[in-house]
Structure formats: C-alpha cells, structure tokens
Amino acid sequence: MTVSDPDRKAAIIDRFRRHVSSGKADFFESVGVDFIFGRREGPFVWDATNGKRLINCHCNGGVFNLGHRHPDVIAALQESLTTSDIGNHHLVSENRALLAEQMARLLPGDLTYTVFAAGGGEAIDLALKLARGATGRQTIISAGGGYHGHTGLALSTGDAQYRDPFGPNPPGFVQVPFNDPKALAEAMDGTTAAVIFETVPATYGTPIPAPGFYPFVRDLCDRHGALMIIDEVQTGLGRTGRLWGIEHYGTVPDILVIGKGLSGGIYPMAATCFGVQLESFFHDKPFIHISTFGGAEVGCPVAMQVLAISSQPQFLEHVNLLASVFRDGFERLQSKHPEILAGLRQLGLMMGIEMVNETCGPVLSKTLYDNGILSVYANNNTAVSQLLPPLIIDADLAREIVERVDAGLAAAKQMMEL
Ligand SMILES: Cc1ncc(COP(=O)(O)O)c(C=O)c1O
Numbered sequence: 001m002t003v004s005d006p007d008r009k010a011a012i013i014d015r016f017r018r019h020v021s022s023g024k025a026d027f028f029e030s031v032g033v034d035f036i037f038g039r040r041e042g043p044f045v046w047d048a049t050n051g052k053r054l055i056n057c058h059c060n061g062g063v064f065n066l067g068h069r070h071p072d073v074i075a076a077l078q079e080s081l082t083t084s085d086i087g088n089h090h091l092v093s094e095n096r097a098l099l100a101e102q103m104a105r106l107l108p109g110d111l112t113y114t115v116f117a118a119g120g121g122e123a124i125d126l127a128l129k130l131a132r133g134a135t136g137r138q139t140i141i142s143a144g145g146g147y148h149g150h151t152g153l154a155l156s157t158g159d160a161q162y163r164d165p166f167g168p169n170p171p172g173f174v175q176v177p178f179n180d181p182k183a184l185a186e187a188m189d190g191t192t193a194a195v196i197f198e199t200v201p202a203t204y205g206t207p208i209p210a211p212g213f214y215p216f217v218r219d220l221c222d223r224h225g226a227l228m229i230i231d232e233v234q235t236g237l238g239r240t241g242r243l244w245g246i247e248h249y250g251t252v253p254d255i256l257v258i259g260k261g262l263s264g265g266i267y268p269m270a271a272t273c274f275g276v277q278l279e280s281f282f283h284d285k286p287f288i289h290i291s292t293f294g295g296a297e298v299g300c301p302v303a304m305q306v307l308a309i310s311s312q313p314q315f316l317e318h319v320n321l322l323a324s325v326f327r328d329g330f331e332r333l334q335s336k337h338p339e340i341l342a343g344l345r346q347l348g349l350m351m352g353i354e355m356v357n358e359t360c361g362p363v364l365s366k367t368l369y370d371n372g373i374l375s376v377y378a379n380n381n382t383a384v385s386q387l388l389p390p391l392i393i394d395a396d397l398a399r400e401i402v403e404r405v406d407a408g409l410a411a412a413k414q415m416m417e418l
Pocket of ligand 1: 061119120121122124147148149150198202231232233234259260
C-alpha cells in the first residue's frame with residue numbers, strides 16, 4: 001500500500017507547472033483532478049503519492065487496449081532489447097519487413113504495404129501526402145468535429161479551434177458534416193484527392209455511422225477517382241469487436257491508418273497502410289517521405305505481439321461479450337437516470353455515454369473520477385463522455401464499471417440539479 005504523501009504530490013505538480021505546462025497544472029487543479037500515474041497493471045492505475053486506484057476507461061484512446069504492461073508485450077520488448085535498437089531508417093530492415101508482412105495478412109482487402117510512423121498524426125500526414133501525390137489533386141474532405149491529430153496536414157483536417165491561432169488553413173481542405181451522404185456528394189468533384197474519416201469519430205462523441213455510409217463513400221470515391229482514407233487510430237485492433245472497425249461496413253479503404261494500440265502501451269508505433277497501386281507512387285522516389293523513429297526496429301516485435309493477440313478469434317469474441325454486458329447495463333441505467341442519460345453510443349467497446357446537454361460530459365468526467373474511473377468527455381461534443389475500457393477486462397469488471405457509472409450519473413444529476 002502506498003503511504004499518502006501530499007508533499008510529494010505538491011512537489012510533482014509544482015515541478016510540472018514550472019517546467020512542463022503551467023496551463024495543464026492549473027486546469028487539473030481547477031477541476032479537482034490531481035492524479036499522478038504511479039503503479040499500473042492491467043486495467044488499473046494507482047496514484048503515485050496516495051495509492052488512489054482508477055480503472056482506466058480513457059486508455060489514451062486505445063493505447064491501452066491490452067491494459068497496462070501486458071506481460072506478453074513486455075516480454076516482446078525485453079527480448080527485443082537484448083539485441084536491437086532503433087535501427088537505421090533508410091536501410092532494408094528485417095523487423096519492419098516482418099511486421100509489415102503480418103499487417104498485410106491481417107488488413108482487409110489488398111492493403112499489402114505499410115509505412116511506419118512514430119505517432120498517429122505523422123501517419124495521417126503521410127496518408128494525405130500520398131493521396132495528393134498519387135492523384136495529382138489537392139482537395140481533402142474531412143468531417144466537421146473529427147480529429148486526426150495535431151501535426152501538419154492532420155491539423156488542417158480538424159477543428160478550427162486547434163488551428164486558428166496558427167494562421168489561415170492552407171488551401172485544399174474542406175469539411176462536411178459526418179455521416180451525411182448528401183453533403184459529401186455535393187462536396188466532391190474532380191479536384192478531390194481524398195476523403196478522410198475516422199470509422200467512428202471519438203472526439204466528436206462516438207456517433208455510429210449508418211450501415212450504408214461507408215459503402216456509399218467507397219462508391220462515391222470510385223466514381224470521382226478520389227481515394228478513401230480511413231483513420232483507425234482509435235477503432236483499430238479489436239476495439240469495435242472486429243479487428244478493424246471498417247470491417248463492420250464491408251468496405252475496404254485505399255489507405256488505412258493505425259496508431260495508439262499498435263504500441264501495446266509500451267513502444268510508440270503507427271502505420272499508414274495501402275495497396276500496391278499506391279505504393280508505385282514511391283517507387284521512383286523512395287526517400288520522399290522519411291521518419292527517423294517510424295518503425296524503429298526495437299519496437300517492431302512489440303507491435304507484432306499486439307497484432308498476434310488482437311487478431312485471435314477468442315480475443316474478439318471476448319470484446320463482443322463485454323460489449324453485450326455494457327449494452328445490457330446501460331439499458332438499465334437509462335431507465336434509472338432518464339434525466340441525464342440519453343443512451344449509449346456503441347460499436348463493440350467503442351462507447352460514448354450520450355447525455356442531455358453539453359455540460360454533462362465535463363461533470364461526468366469528474367464524478368466518474370470520484371467513483372474510481374478515469375475517462376474523458378468528447379471534446380468536440382461535450383454532451384458525450386467517452387468510455388473506452390481496456391479490451392482485456394473480465395465481465396465482472398465490466399459490471400463493476402457499469403455500477404460505478406451508475407454512481408457517477410447519480411452524482412452528476414445532483415451536481416447539475418437535474
Ligand atoms: C482518430 C485519431 N487519429 C489520429 C490521432 C493522432 O494520433 P497521435 O496523437 O498519436 O498523433 C488521434 C489521437 O488522439 C486520434 O484519436
């Protein structure tokens with residue numbers, strides 16, 4: 001048991017405020033969240049200074065799909081560290097080749113090539129560069145409220161609040177409402193290089209697209225000669241109950257982007273995956289895109305272990321079983337808390353707690369924290385609170401999470417006088 005040490009907590013927060021981010025330190029103080037990650041294991045994290053335990057239902061958007069410090073993932077890195085390091089990003093690499101081959105086996109359709117990145121934004125940037133380079137067109141269409149990262153081109157596809165302070169958006173970026181076939185059809189023309197969507201946009205509050213949406217997007221892209229880019233940074237690797245979220249829609253994109261969970265929570269790894277036809281763009285200019293840390297050799301075995309675990313049929317069956325526990329639990333909660341709870345947005349364990357107004361998300365994040373759950377509200381739709389438990393929890397812990405959400409909703413109702 002950790003002995004409570006408030007002086008240590010204060011010292012850590014002070015050091016963070018002085019040298020990392022004064023704004024974040026002030027923000028978390030203002031909302032009464034002073035948690036500092038200490039010991040971590042499976043679905044749990046403990047405060048480093050007082051031992052408070054949280055169930056991690058934030059999971060950094062999927063980084064901890066396999067929980068914290070999964071023993072097989074740790075073993076893969078330990079083994080890799082005995083012989084390997086970053087490697088050389090220009091030369092032919094056995095580790096990168098093996099990982100990319102495994103991805104080719106597991107990805108839908110004929111997405112047989114992978115370029116690696118150190119983070120999701122970087123991988124999205126490459127997807128957008130490739131779309132422009134390969135089509136010779138400029139226009140990129142994305143969803144209002146969507147999120148693809150805070151790097152260069154990815155930033156331009158996202159919400160204005162994150163880019164306005166840095167000057168006008170470069171030309172060629174157009175946004176349409178998500179899951180709106182008519183608006184998309186009207187926006188597309190012969191200048192469209194690509195359409196990019198998150199399969200289920202988490203930051204926009206987990207709206208689940210209609211079954212026909214992605215087949216429609218696919219058809220529209222084909223008719224206009226545009227590329228379909230699907231961002232599976234959050235929805236990939238089993239989160240939705242299938243290995244890739246887009247599989248629910250029976251559609252194969254031209255470019256699929258993976259991040260977060262591919263790291264196993266241990267070694268950063270992201271990927272931009274595409275077919276042989278698009279790979280031909282790089283054939284004469286293989287050094288036109290460079291990433292020093294992308295596909296670092298020491299991390300490749302980690303990603304291979306993640307893929308091996310996440311693609312097992314039993315693993316995906318388990319995700320679907322847990323999804324039904326949450327579905328049933330939230331049905332019950334909805335009849336108990338109709339004043340605040342509007343419903344559960346759900347595709348497998350990609351879940352958003354939909355509430356009645358935009359104050360609810362931030363309030364519920366706090367009351368869930370007080371009830372032992374780490375979670376965040378959806379920044380671009382604050383009526384929704386994201387609920388992303390690790391995929392490795394058991395059914396009892398899923399039921400416990402529902403009970404804690406029950407208490408969190410009751411406390412939120414009281415605070416908001418609903
Ligand atoms: C859907 C989606 N795409 C891309 C990114 C960017 O990933 P990264 O933060 O690793 O750059 C994120 C990060 O939250 C994301 O949620």
